[in-house]
Amino acid sequence: MDFYAVNSLRENHAGWSLLRAQNGPLAIAFFMAAFTGPNQRNIGRQALIDTLDDVLFGLRDGLGEDRFPRPAAEYLDDWAAPEKAWLRKYYAPGEDEPLYDLTATAEDVVRWVENLRGRDFVATQSRLTSIFQLLKTLVQESETDPEVRLAELQKQRDAIDAQMQQIRDGRIQVMSGPEALDHFQQLTALAKDLLSDFREVEQNFRQLDRQVREQIATWDGSQGELLESIFANQQDISGSIQGRTFQGFWDYLMSPQLRSELQDLLDRATQIEALAGLDNIHAIGELHQDWLPAVEQTQSTVRQLSQQMRRLLDDKVFLENKRIMQLIRSIEGNALAVRNDRPPATFMEVSAQAVDVVLPFERPLYEPARRVAVDDEVFLAEDGDVDPAALFEQFHVDKARLQDNIDAVLDGADQATLADITDAFPLSQGLAEIVTYFQLASDSPWASISPDVTQQLVWTLPDGSIREATVEQIIFARPS
Structure with missing residues (x-):
């Protein structure tokens, strides 16, 4: 990234404008109090105004009544305007009150400002352990030689057997307090980063939705070509690295067995003695409960993309049919107008029908259909009673x-x-x-x-x- 790219970001990027804004500290402090602090999303307008009024009351009490003179509602409208785009304002289906959520850009700025304060305890050992674990998984799962993979699995089994023998001998190694705190901070940081990623993924899907709508509104070609282009865009999104990893995360989170295992691990983590003194220790017990609404909202955005596309296409078909009927009525009206007063010259020319000539040798020869003999035996139950429910037990093959x-x-x-x-x-x-x-x-x-x-x-x-x-x-x- 050169000077011109950095300068372009400085002039046009919404996150940079938030840092440069005169009321930037107020906006960032409010975003922390309303969104990132309590870890909330999709807040109603009135509830958000009440929270901002509380923040403004505290600031005016210490800095003076003329410090932030505008009402809370005007600040919200200003921050949600397209020129700033720090907040996303939208209406949920069936709701009259608008909802607000942080944009991915504003959340990045909030996270960056939070990191400027510094940390009393920096997790290093857990990050090194995570790097080694990810590196091992990357190398082992990419290995194609069966002998190498078997040797690695054998090494892991020997290590597990050695650990089991140590436990049988009474030598149990327990993680120390600093190590537990290190891993706990790494866990909470990754969980926050994951929620932040959901906002960015959802924003990318909304950008796709906007592009599809613009494409439909300005399309001049045939409807078949439009559908082919739209489906190709959807296939590119679902088949991209981001789309496939998000779908993999969704499948993982929706697995009852894995969710039960995750809940058991979180419950056991809250009972660790070394972490009992932390204020937010019980928050990790509901970690996956924070993920579910975020993932569901992202999935809802994808569903809305399909619904909007269908609605826009229906509107386009309606307009085309209406135009065809107008042309037909115009032709009928012109025909009735000249029915009794035919013009002397040629009124209309119609091309004569032509026969397509096909030479005999251009036609393919007859090829009889091949019959495939299926050698299969059908075994019936001795009592002749077959359960018809098996006919409905279908499954899907992933192409x-x-x-x-x-x-x-x-x-x-x-x-x-x-x-x-x-x-x-x-x-x-x-x-x-x-x-x-x-x-x-x-x-x-x-x-x-x-x-x-x-x-x-x-x-x-x-x-x-x-x-x-x-x-x-x-x-x-x-x-x-």
């Missing part, structure tokens, strides 16, 4: 996951068969997963299906039984 499997195998080879891919990533959903691979091959220009060559695929059912399938050979090639 994106299978495409990632193909790309991962093609990273080390120019081409690979379906058998090579299933050897690297065993089938977990049986025949449905094989059919999805065939669909990906049919849609891809870099894949070919050889009906004259077959290959054997094997998978294991949850009950331990083995299934085999003989299918046509599929060859996936690396895109050039």
Whole structure:
């Protein structure tokens, strides 16, 4: 970043303007009191005015009545104006009172100002431990050599066995007070950073929503091309690194087993004796309860994007149909006007119908459909009673996951068969997963299906039984 980029940020960035503003200290202090301090979001206008009135009353009592003469409502409107964009003002569905929330830029400024005060205790050991753990996970999970991964797992198992033996011998190592405080501060800092990230992710989704609306409002092409462009933008967002990691976090947080494990760990953390004297120790017990509303609001923004897109497209279709009916009525009116008084010259010319000539040898020859013999046996229960509920037990095959499997195998080879891919990533959903691979091959220009060559695929059912399938050979090639 050079001088011109920094100067452009100084002149145009909302966060820099907050630091330079005359009432910047008032705004930042109020943001801390209303939003970041109590960790609240989406506050109603009246509740926010009451909080700002309390802040202004304390300041005027110490600095004089003329220090901040404007009413609290005017300050809120000023800070939420597009010129400043420190607060986001919006209306929730079915609500008449506007809601306010910090923008991601304003929250970054608040966090930066809070860090200027310095810290009595700086977490260093826990950060070093986190770096080592992340580095180990990065290296181990990216290793493709089975022998190396097995050796690493064996090393971890030996270390666990040694720790278990030490506990059996009565040698229990307990984390000291400073170490516990170090890890606790690192935990709370990461939790706050995560909530701050949600605001930025939500702001990016709202920016996408605004771009889609502008694109629909100014579109001059066909409706099909517009839909293709919009769906491509949505696919880019959901398939981006940010979209995929956010969806992964959502799936992780929605897992009942993982949520139960997280709640158990948080409850046990609040009972650590070394942390009993901290004022905010009980706050971490509800850590995930702060994440759920933030994640749900981000998901709601994504849903609103689809709803708004559908509504705008419906409006565009209505206007197009209305225009077509106006043209039809105009044609009918002109035809009735000249019905009894036809013009002497040519009134309208219509191109004659033409026959498309196709040479006989240009037509493809008849090719009989191939019949695939399915060798399968149906076993019925002895009493003949079959539970029909099995027909409704459907499941979803993730095409994106299978495409990632193909790309991962093609990273080390120019081409690979379906058998090579299933050897690297065993089938977990049986025949449905094989059919999805065939669909990906049919849609891809870099894949070919050889009906004259077959290959054997094997998978294991949850009950331990083995299934085999003989299918046509599929060859996936690396895109050039």
